[in-house]
Amino acid sequence: MTEITLTVNGIDKTVDAEPRRLLADMLRQEFGLSGVHIGCAHGACGCCTVHLDGTPRLSCLTFAVQCDGATITTVEAMGGALAEHPLQLAFRSEHGLQCGYCTPGFIMTLAPFVDDMVAQRRMPDDGEIREAMSGNICRCTGYHGIVAAVRKAIGAGLGKDA
Amino acid sequence: MRPASFEYHRARSLEHALELLAEFGDDGRPIAGGQSLVPMMNFRLARPAHLVDIDKLPLAGIEADGPTLRIGALTRHEDYFGHPLIAEHFPAILDAVHYIGHPTIRRNGSTGGSISHADPTAELPAVAVLYDAEIVARSASEERRIPAAEFFLSAYVTALEPGEMVVALEFPLPPQNSAGSFIELGERSGDFATASVGISIEHDGVSVVRAAMVCSGADLVPIRAPEVEALLAGQPLAAPPAAEAGSSFAASIDPANDHIASAEYRRALIAQLTQRAIVAACTRALEKS
Numbered sequence: 001m002t003e004i005t006l007t008v009n010g011i012d013k014t015v016d017a018e019p020r021r022l023l024a025d026m027l028r029q030e031f032g033l034s035g036v037h038i039g040c041a042h043g044a045c046g047c048c049t050v051h052l053d054g055t056p057r058l059s060c061l062t063f064a065v066q067c068d069g070a071t072i073t074t075v076e077a078m079g080g081a082l083a084e085h086p087l088q089l090a091f092r093s094e095h096g097l098q099c100g101y102c103t104p105g106f107i108m109t110l111a112p113f114v115d116d117m118v119a120q121r122r123m124p125d126d127g128e129i130r131e132a133m134s135g136n137i138c139r140c141t142g143y144h145g146i147v148a149a150v151r152k153a154i155g156a157g158l159g160k161d162a
Numbered sequence: 163m164r165p166a167s168f169e170y171h172r173a174r175s176l177e178h179a180l181e182l183l184a185e186f187g188d189d190g191r192p193i194a195g196g197q198s199l200v201p202m203m204n205f206r207l208a209r210p211a212h213l214v215d216i217d218k219l220p221l222a223g224i225e226a227d228g229p230t231l232r233i234g235a236l237t238r239h240e241d242y243f244g245h246p247l248i249a250e251h252f253p254a255i256l257d258a259v260h261y262i263g264h265p266t267i268r269r270n271g272s273t274g275g276s277i278s279h280a281d282p283t284a285e286l287p288a289v290a291v292l293y294d295a296e297i298v299a300r301s302a303s304e305e306r307r308i309p310a311a312e313f314f315l316s317a318y319v320t321a322l323e324p325g326e327m328v329v330a331l332e333f334p335l336p337p338q339n340s341a342g343s344f345i346e347l348g349e350r351s352g353d354f355a356t357a358s359v360g361i362s363i364e365h366d367g368v369s370v371v372r373a374a375m376v377c378s379g380a381d382l383v384p385i386r387a388p389e390v391e392a393l394l395a396g397q398p399l400a401a402p403p404a405a406e407a408g409s410s411f412a413a414s415i416d417p418a419n420d421h422i423a424s425a426e427y428r429r430a431l432i433a434q435l436t437q438r439a440i441v442a443a444c445t446r447a448l449e450k451s
Binding site for chain 2: 002018019020022025041042043046049055056057058060061062063065066068109130131132134135
């Protein structure tokens, strides 16, 4: 066992970690963050995406012990208790989800992309949006609703309708 | 799917990492981004007893050193984008990196990791073979440079010895008049490639002076195509014998027959990719001239 300290969604916590414990399992079991979904456990589906020190990271391909001292954000910290982050609102209105299993991964992958586009003051084309989400698999929506949601969230950030 | 038990060690310096790797020998593996190693461990295809975490060591960076471009082992795939030296001198590398995984993999995966993992259709091993790169490997006792053509021995098997670790790749800078391209096909964006072809040419503005070609998916390691390279030399950039090169190369290989594609399909695919990569490289050469 190795003692590690993680700052997860703004709260510091020190836990014992067996080296082989995946960050995804640690977040679910020791931090109670069941929004971290584990779809494939080998980096193919993107469901377990969290932010490690501010950037998207597959928590199924990360050992918790590697993250000692790191800052981690999960979907639970996005948009408050009512999930009102602009991208979450857009997923709702644009039918960006159906069963919802993949949704936390999409939100965590795409929120920085939305921020980046808003900061650059530009609307990406659909090809760029699809490239940005190419590491996430959704079996329900056929992706059209997700692309529309990303456009809407970026449009909201740019201060006009997408 | 969870990995077998192992002991974890965070390296404080390169020297510390090499000491630990020397101590553990065959039972130790360095880990950086973990984008290839952790899936293998989750499947228990890899069961290292000791992981040496090198992720935070200062081994990242792309810089010209005289006639060579040195890429540090912890340079992330994403860092290749927008790098002026890559864009100017190594168009096939820039093309190839776009095909690596997807954005989250490219942000975390490292150059040394991809090279050491040696997936048969991985992109960085292919361009290392294409551009005659040398793999710089360090152990606690020595540093050695291994030509890419001698580094990849089989699928997931390299010339690295126990206790050794990749610290950098060194690419000879191509001459001013050069161009290149890299084309890959996989089932879906970000998937492992079914096959890929990279081309690099030196030219005089009108004709090919010297050509290099690499193909992944034809064998268990990326292979060069000496017959195609000889065929292209002296040919006009405006009308290279691309179809002939593709079909003659395809006839010379014996690709795998598996659940992804039949050998026949792979051969036809590689002929097409070869043709397109040659045309793309020659077109770029003309545009630059």
